[in-house]
Amino acid sequence: MISDRKKRLGSVSGLLLVWLLTSIGTCKMPSPVVLQESLAGQKAKNVILIIGDGMGLSQISAALYSNNNKLSLEQFPVIGFQKTHSSDDLITDSAASATAFACGVKTYNGAIGVNADTVPCQTILELLDTKGYATGMVVTSTIVHATPAAFIAHRPMRVQYEDIALDFLDTEIDLMIGGGKRYFDRRDNDERDLYQELVQKGYAVSDYSAELLEDIRINSKQNFVYFTADKHPITAAAGRDYLPFATEKALDFLERHSEKGFFLMIEGSQIDWGGHSNDANILIEEALDLNKAIKLVYQFASKRDDTLVIVTADHETGGTAINPDSKMGKLNLAFTTNGHTASMVPVFAFGPSAYLFSGIYDNTEIYHKMLQALDMEHHLSAR
Numbered sequence: 001m002i003s004d005r006k007k008r009l010g011s012v013s014g015l016l017l018v019w020l021l022t023s024i025g026t027c028k029m030p031s032p033v034v035l036q037e038s039l040a041g042q043k044a045k046n047v048i049l050i051i052g053d054g055m056g057l058s059q060i061s062a063a064l065y066s067n068n069n070k071l072s073l074e075q076f077p078v079i080g081f082q083k084t085h086s087s088d089d090l091i092t093d094s095a096a097s098a099t100a101f102a103c104g105v106k107t108y109n110g111a112i113g114v115n116a117d118t119v120p121c122q123t124i125l126e127l128l129d130t131k132g133y134a135t136g137m138v139v140t141s142t143i144v145h146a147t148p149a150a151f152i153a154h155r156p157m158r159v160q161y162e163d164i165a166l167d168f169l170d171t172e173i174d175l176m177i178g179g180g181k182r183y184f185d186r187r188d189n190d191e192r193d194l195y196q197e198l199v200q201k202g203y204a205v206s207d208y209s210a211e212l213l214e215d216i217r218i219n220s221k222q223n224f225v226y227f228t229a230d231k232h233p234i235t236a237a238a239g240r241d242y243l244p245f246a247t248e249k250a251l252d253f254l255e256r257h258s259e260k261g262f263f264l265m266i267e268g269s270q271i272d273w274g275g276h277s278n279d280a281n282i283l284i285e286e287a288l289d290l291n292k293a294i295k296l297v298y299q300f301a302s303k304r305d306d307t308l309v310i311v312t313a314d315h316e317t318g319g320t321a322i323n324p325d326s327k328m329g330k331l332n333l334a335f336t337t338n339g340h341t342a343s344m345v346p347v348f349a350f351g352p353s354a355y356l357f358s359g360i361y362d363n364t365e366i367y368h369k370m371l372q373a374l375d376m377e378h379h380l381s382a383r
Contacts, residue, residue, distance in 0.1 A: 042305060042306075042352035042353070043352055043353060043373060043374065043375040044261075044306060044307065044308035044351060044352045044353055044373040044374050044375075045260075045261040045306035045307065045374075046254075046255075046261050046262050046263070046264075046306060046307040046308070047261075047262075047263050047264075047307075047308050047310070047370050047373065047374060048251075048263075048264045048265075048266065048297055048301070048307065048308070048309045048310070049101065049263075049264070049265045049266070049310050049312075049366075049370070050265075050266045050267075050268075050290070050293070050294060050297065050309065050310065050311040050312075051098070051101070051147055051265065051266070051267045051268070051311075051312060051313060051314055052267075052268045052271050052287065052290050052311070052312075052313045053094060053141075053147060053267055053268060053269045053270070053271055053272035053313065053314055053317075054271045054272030054273075054274075054275045054276075054313060054314070054315060054316060054317030054318070054340070055268070055271045055272075055287060055290070055313040055316070055345070056313060056315075056316030056317070056320065056341070056343050056345050056346075057316075057343075057345070057346060058316070058320040058321055058322060058333075059271055059275070059283060059287050059313075059316070059317075059320055060073065060287065060346070061322055062280070062283065062284050062287065062320070062322060062331055062333060063284055063287035063288050063291060065322070065326070065328055065329070065331055066284045066288065066329060066331060067288055067291065068328075068329075069328060071291055071294075072291055072294040072295040072298055073291070073294060073311060073348050075298050075302075075350070076298075076309075076311065076348035076349060076350045076354075077350065077354070078348070078349040078350065078354040078355055078357055078358050079346060079347065079348055079349075079357075079358065080346070080347040080349070080357045080358045080359050080360065080361065081344040081345065081346055081347065081359075081360045081361075082312060082344060082345060082347050082360075082361055082362065082363045082365070082366065083344055083360070083361070083362050083363060084097055084314065084315045084316075084342065084343075084344065084345060084363050085106075085342060086100075086106060086107065086108060086109050087106040087107050087108050087116040088108040088109060088116070089108075089109050090342045091315070091339070091340050091341060091342045092109060092314070092315050092340065092342075092363075093109040093110060093146065093158075093315075093340065094145075094146035094147050094150075094158075094272070094314045094315070095109065095110050095111055095112050095146040095147075095149070095150055095158040096108060096109045096110070096111055097147075097314035097315055097363055098146060098147040098148075098149075098150035098151065098314055099111055099112065099113055099114070099121070099150045100362070100363040100364045100366070100367070101124075101150070101151075101314075101363060101366045101367055102121075102123040102124055102125065102150045102151045102367065103115070103121035103122070103123055103124075103150075103367060104121075104364045104365075104367030104368050105121055105364060106362070106364060110156075110157050110158050110159075111156065111157075111158070112146065112149045112150050112153050112154065112155040112156075112157070112158050112160075112164065113149070113150050113151075113152070113153050113154040113155070113167075114154055114155070114156060118156050120154035121154075123150070123151050123152065124151070124263065124367055124370060124371065125137075125151045125152055125171070125173065125263055125265070126152065126171050127376075128261075128263045128374075129171060129172055129173065131260065132258060132260040133258055133260050133261050133262055133263055134174045134175075134253075134254040134255075134257035134258035134260075134261070134262035134263075135172075135173050135174050135175075135254075135262065135263050135264075136173065136174055136175030136176065136177075136250050136253070136254050136262065136263070136264045136265070137151065137152075137173065137175070137176055137177070137178065137264070137265045137266075137267075138175075138176075138177045138178065138243065138246045138247055138250050138264070138265075138266045138267075138293075139177070139178040139179075139265075139266070139267040139269050140178070140179075140228075140233055140236075140240065140243055140267065140268060140269040140270050140286075140289070141178060141179060141180075141232055141233070141267065141269030141270065142161070142178060142179040142180030142183065142229075142231060142232055143168070143176050143177075143178035143179065143180045143227075144161045144162075144164040144165050144168075144180045144183050145158075145178075145180070145232075145269065146158045147265075147267050147269065147314060148176075148178060148265065148267060149164045149167075151265055152167060152168055152171050152173055153167035153168065154167060155167070161180070161183045162183050162187050162188065162189045162190075163189075164183075165180070165183040165184050165187075165194055166194070168194075169194060169197060169198065169201070172223070173223075174223045174224070174253075174254065174257050174258075175223065175224050175225075175250055175253055175254060175257075176224075176225045176226070177213070177225075177226045177228060177242075177246045177249075177250065178227070178228055178233075179227060179228050179229035179230070179231060179232050179233045180227065180229070180230075180231065180232075181195070181207050181208075181209075181227035181229065181230050182230045182231060184198075184227070195207075198225055201223075202222065202223060203222070203223045203224065203225050204218070204219060204222045204223070204224045204225070205224075205225045205226075205227075206225075206226050206227075207226065207227035207228075208227060208228055208229060208230075213226055213228070213242055213245065213246060213249070214242075214245055218249060218252075218253055220252070220253050220256035220257050221256075221257070224253065226246075228240075228242055228246075232270075235270055235273070235282055235285065235286065236270070236282075236285040236286050236288075236289040237281055237282055237285040237286075240289075241289075243266075243268070243289055243290065243292065243293050244289075244292040244293050244295075244296055247266055247293040247296050247297060248296050250264055250266075251264070251296070251297070251300050261306075261374075266293055266297070268286055268287070268289060268290030268293070270282065270286045271283060271286040271287050271290065271313075271317070272317045273286070274286055274317075274318075275316075275317030275318030275320060275335070275338075276317060276318065276338050276339070277338070278318060278335040278338055280331065280333040283318070283320070283333070284331075294311060297309055298350065301350060301351050302350070305352065306351075306352065307351050307352075308349070308350075308351035308352055308353055308354060308370070308373050309349065309350045309351050309354075310347060310348070310349050310354075310357060310366065310370070311347070311348040311349075312345060312346065312347040312348070312366065313345040313346075314345075314363075315340045315341070315343075315345065316340065316341045316343040316345055317339070317340050317341070318335040318336070318337060318338065318339075318341075319335055319336030319337045319341045319343075320333060320334075320335055321333070321334045321335075321336070344360070347366070352373065353369075353372065353373035354373075356369040356372060356373060357369055
């Protein structure tokens with residue numbers, strides 16, 4: 001039997017030989033496609049799921065044409081499309097869609113980590129935590145908002161913010177960065193101080209009112225929580241700039257935190273809000289802010305052979321269109337709604353087992369494909 005390590009080395013060596021033979025005289029580095037092919041048969045150690053809330057094709061296009069016709073997503077060689085509908089509506093909300101990613105089940109709009117019968121479902125973050133993986137989330141909303149909540153909480157309604165905050169204490173998530181401090185330390189439903197309870201559990205906890213995130217020296221051996229705002233953080237257009245820095249810190253922290261591997265969910269939360277308010281400037285600035293984080297993640301993953309990166313959206317927001325009279329850097333955006341739409345949204349993938357994400361499939365398949373990439377099919381068959 002040839003060891004998996006030798007197989008990987010042989011695959012990579014053979015691919016390098018092909019590249020050398022085909023690029024002599026051109027002095028070109030291997031393309032993203034060549035890099036991707038070298039990882040085709042490998043399994044992932046780390047999974048990074050990046051969600052642009054409300055980021056459909058028009059939002060991606062608007063960011064591209066507002067950024068000198070370039071985005072980091074162009075480096076991702078595998079592209080698919082996912083169908084976003086929930087169990088009770090053709091048009092999903094963020095809660096049902098994120099639960100589909102987190103649990104692999106269709107559920108009703110408003111549901112957080114429960115199936116259509118309100119039965120709690122174990123999320124991929126919770127599962128990997130039990131297997132010794134490091135886990136983390138970095139978001140530009142409150143950390144109790146629909147998308148992050150669906151990966152760690154189990155509630156019948158997404159608006160139960162204080163109950164969702166309670167659930168964060170039940171799972172040993174290793175890193176959290178986002179807004180929502182008030183749901184932990186100044187609660188209406190009870191007098192508990194979850195901020196201090198996290199400290200008592202051994203977390204290093206800090207927030208925007210105490211110190212800047214960039215001033216903190218994060219101890220990779222200690223679980224870490226940083227609240228970026230009392231409720232929701234401000235928009236990127238108004239000066240919020242922590243997402244790229246937080247992404248970089250999260251990657252370094254999680255890589256050091258466990259030798260087993262890690263799962264990181266990053267959400268560009270407020271692209272969605274630009275769509276809801278039909279505000280082209282907010283939409284584009286938020287998409288470009290997420291692009292900075294995607295660039296850092298791609299650079300991290302492209303230097304190694306063990307990290308799968310997936311970039312997608314929970315749904316499209318605004319029915320956004322780039323209308324006639326648009327020019328590079330000066331777009332004429334129009335909107336058909338201030339709500340969500342049922343449009344399919346793209347999925348971009350890079351890294352080991354990225355090929356799984358090509359094609360067209362339900363959003364629930366994101367969960368199954370991530371577990372397959374991690375070589376955890378046995379868990380799929382046990383469900």
